[in-house]
Amino acid sequence: MGSYLIRRLARTLLVMLGISLVVFVFVRSIPGDPAVAMLGERATPEAAAALREQLGLNKPWFFNPANPLDAQYPKYITALVRGDLGTGLKSNIPVLDDLKSRFPATAELSVAALLVALIVGMPAGILAALRRNSIWDNLATTISLLGVSMPVFWLGLLLSYFFGVKLGILPPSGRAGTEFNVDPVTGFNVLDALLRGQPAAAWDSVRHLVLPALALGSIPLAIVARITRSSMLDVLNQDYVRTARAKGLTDRTVTMKHALRNALLPVVTVIGLQAGALLGGAVLTETIFSWPGLGSWVYDAISQRDYPIIQGGVIFAALVVSVVNLLVDLSYASLDPRIQYS
């Protein structure tokens, strides 16, 4: 197990290095110059050239014959090894500082969205499998089909308008009401408010979480419901379930203890895969709900061609996905004793 972990971590490092190279080349290959994007309508070729020079973007990518170390990628990598992701071109804020303040917001939203997916999706899937071809099954299938096919931004706008403006029961967007000012501890607003002894602010933060979590969670919810359903159906037809029933165990015990545990494996896999999808979905959800997370930050950086932010954001997102996948793999072992890592 230990050596497996070390090998996996070493591989993750290599992957990160590869990704840093790929994203470095990719962002510079997209047409559109950061200096011009920054200057906007004011961009004259002379002004752009001057700005490019000041930002160091006129230097060679990989190799400078005059001074081998004075090229963009070697500089980037040596800084990266020291844990320095560079500085936002225009804001002058270290990318790492921004990451630190933005990631907790995205993580909080993603966790909330996953919770929505699990709390609603799993029971719906189980119910649909147990009451196969009933009205419940049809309802769950229809809703999950809707969840998968409805674009997140559209669902987000609908939710925001309906619950935020029409009914006025939830805040239409933002992360916390302007009447509350909670000093960050962990960066998770709900948790921070509790830690600071501000229950009203915590409740307010929860209310702000609901709509974006529903929007972001809609797709994983639908997928979890469908996977749970089909995996449950599979398991329920297995011999050991029949044996358990024949032993005279109650339906409840058979379902929860024997069937569900085995049916969970594919669900866990899907959750692992969805972690990456959540980071992607966060771009739209965060933009619509004015959620100060990674997604909206990187999105803006792309339209501004802010290379250090795009690079830092992508490398960090890749790291998160790698770690989540590792955790998923490790959790297999605890769910299924037949799986062993050595």
Added chain:
Amino acid sequence: MKKVLLTALLATLSAASAATLVFGGNGEPVSLESGNITDGISILVQRQIYDTLVDFEDGTTDLKPGLATKWTANANNTAWTFTLRKGVRFHDGTPMNADAVIFNLGRWWDKSHPYGFRDQGRTFEIVGELLGGYKGDATAVIKNIVKVDEYTVRVDLNKPSSVLPDVLAAGYFGIASPTAIKKDGAKYGTPASKPVGTGPFIFQSWRTGDRVTLLPNKLYWGEKAKVDQLVIRSIKDASQRLNELKAGTIDFANDLTPDSLKSVQGDKNLVAVKRPSFNVGFLSLNNRNQYLKNDKVRQAISMAINKKEIANAFWNGLGTSNASFLPPVLAWANSSKVPADYKFDPAAAKKMLADAGYPNGFSIDLWYMPVSRPYFPTPKPIAEAIAADLSAIGVKVNLKTEDWAKYLQDRNKEPGFDMYMIGWTGDYGDPDNFYGAYYGANASDDINWNPANVETLLQQGRAAATQAAKAKVYQQLHEITYNAAYRIPMVHSNPLAAARSYVKGWTPSPLGSEPFNTISVPGKK
């Protein structure tokens, strides 16, 4: 004892009813360091924290005293003397005086200034754009900055300029506390710092991506703020800003789309606010294109587009169309020889095209912007309307677009775009800021048309001392550029803003942002 209790009770009550003013911004500030940023929301927040040397009268582009109470030029406009307001202190207690002003001007203009942090990514590019360049540059407007006495600063110029006070009044140039900049170093202006000015509001906190919170400056030298707290939220999506306004979670907001006017007017809790127009959306025609080289062709194109109708259809009454590059508040610089409006006459245009040798028309590319701007809120449908008008005279239009960063770059790369949409929002109230940006030596190289007499006139305009003298120069420029028809003004739009009905005392400036110290929110729950 009773008295203590009563006082405590009153204190609690007033705390409970503390008036918070919440603004819905269209994004988050890039930086709160003055002189180094050009985006609207950064400037808007900076306007609350900093004062500029010279200021603008409410709702206009006319100058009024700011940190300088008086400014005078020498006879040939090559040296400007600013007399500073006495007894003003920065929020951190640092006195505002000649040294503080010179420190600010110096770090923007002098590339070797020890507190310019240029080695750490500071660019101050707006100084290069509005003031020709930096210390020692051949093109720079400023030659030297001199301390005359404790409260007097003189700015010597390399060439005559009558617009220096106007330029320094632009929202970019807020005067910051030298102490704070020295203390925070290269962090100054980022969320990890504390920006310090002399303005009506004091910086309290900046939650990245979420909001900036400001408190009133109780010692402000001017009109003191009327609320207990000002929060500027970051809400990128325009429809979401409208939602928040309707839900009452923000008090006022800028940059709503023109098509939300009806929705605002239909809500009894909201008041629609038209910002005075200070922009121009226009069509640029490229001299490198074989057809567009021909004067008659350009005039025919101009005559074939129904600009009035397009403005009515896409700006919902929030835009006017005329035949000037200048927004209506600068109409004093327009020539009476140019018609107030472009002639719309498809039949005459078709004939003109035939005279030019193209009776059957031709085919041409029209590039529309991929982003929404106040001067072109919905570029694609507007481009379609232009294409429809042109097809009526036989000109077949291929609509094209690409990513904004690339669009801005490609228009300046030879051969450039045949015909494309772009626009400009002004920084200060002088015609030079409009004409100078798109004609003459400082303009982009997108139309390949830059006659010497235009540059000469631009320089005369910058040197002219009185408005009457300026008007004479810009009237000539108006006639020359109108007749050349390389840039065809389509619209001057009024950006749409809105406020909850209890918001009182908000006078939007044409320049896009204004200090919020005049605003009160009586009756806000």
